[in-house]
Amino acid sequence: MRLDLLAALNAARAERRAAAVVTEMPGGAQRVVTEAAGDPLAGPLAKAFASGRSCMIDAGERSAFINVHLPATRLVILGAVHVGQTLAPIAAALDYDVTVVDPRTAFATAERFSGVSLVADWPDRALPEMRLDRYTAFAALTHDPKIDDPGLIEALRAGCFYVGALGSRKTHAARRERLLAAGLAEAEIDRIKAPIGLAIGAASPAEIAISIMAEITAELRRPVAA
Amino acid sequence: MTASPDPLAIAEAWAREGRGVALATVVETWGSAPRPVGSHLVIDRDGAFEGSVSGGCVEGAVVSEAAEVIETGRPRMLEFGVADETAWEVGLSCGGRIRVFVEQVG
Structure with missing residues (x-):
């Protein structure tokens, strides 16, 4: 060469x-x-x-x-929460480059997330620096609109191949209204997988983590419909 | 960040140092093969190498072929498999077969 x-x-x-x-x-x-x-x-x-x-x-x-x-696939988990504690090692086992972002320093601790890259900052500050792209999956797990919403906006605008958000249908309906008010288009908001994860009847945090990882895998590997 | 060395970055660095470099690439595999198509091994004139094209089974043979590629500048296609009569010397114990393209860098 x-x-x-x-x-x-x-x-x-x-x-x-x-x-x-x-x-x-x-x-x-x-x-x-x-x-x-x-x-x-x-x-x-x-x-x-x-x-x-x-x-x-x-x-x-x-x-x-x-x-x-191809660039290595990345997973950005917004929310150093219980589901994230299982999702991070599962994604790492699938060769994702994993980063957990949470401005709440009580959550984002090395003890709770050993071996994972942790950013204790707000998503509208942390995410632009990370240059999210189409080889990045994004999961918003905090349940707190103050944290999740700006993260989702960044992830959608960056064209992440997967954007998911934790929360019920009702929670998501309210989120949709907020994001519309924030200036996002319907089509952009439609890209959010919510409720997050494949419908496998997941109950425990670990089961929810598996359903999320399966949904991310499907989004990455399934051929795009013409 | 991954901890494993990046053969392509190493190939570029070595070539810029003027070390005389060859790049080996797995271009086809049949059956069970330890490293996927596209895997790289980078070799320099003195036989130093990084990366892998198998689980260690055929690297020795590729390194010695690479010396000639660096010498002549002509690329070579190598094939390894258990069907080979030299299987026990430079074959794949896993039973697969691979083709490796070796080319000069620079």
Whole structure:
């Protein structure tokens, strides 16, 4: 690989941008692609960007290897609460980069969240610094509109691939009204998964954590309907 | 942040130091393979390496092939599997088969 291509690839990875290296076989001619559209292999590249799977493409006597590099998936948990204590290690086991944000320092303690990156600050200050993106999942778990609402607004505007909020249907109806008043569009608010988690009849905090993680996984892996 | 070393960052750093670098990439796997397609091993002229293309089964062979790639600048495609007659020397004990593309960096 030419050094300039490798440098371009590493720069994209450092900035959490998706990139793919296409190597033509035989011969070994290479290019770095960050947008599938416009490339001769647009179709397979779009598939690789969506799935994160690298693959060899056979096209007659010529073939090409697509090595796709997606940013690591992140989970930002707003609320250092009981559900979060189980959700954080489950997400870490699934290779997510996990951060817990909660301005309430009594909740956000290292004893309660050992080994997890903790930010004891308000979401409207903490989240912009973290540069949420489409490879980030966001779960608002505090139950407190003062904390959850600004977090949800940041997560929706940043295009997080998953945005969920704890609370009943009634709680969510009230939340919807507040977010509309805050200037969010109906379509943006519709992206919030609430009540959070797959409907598996979860009762305990750990079961709720599993239902949330399953919902995040579905959002990440299920093909997008055309 | 992850604790494991980043072979692509290391490849760039080594190449900038003028160490003479090869990059090995798993391009195809069949059956049970320890490392997924796209995995990297970076090797320098002196045989130092980081990353992996298997669970340690074939790295030795890839490192020695890499020396020639660095020497000639010509990429090579390597194939490893238990069906290979040298299976016990440089095969995959897990029963899979892999193809590894080795190219020069720089």
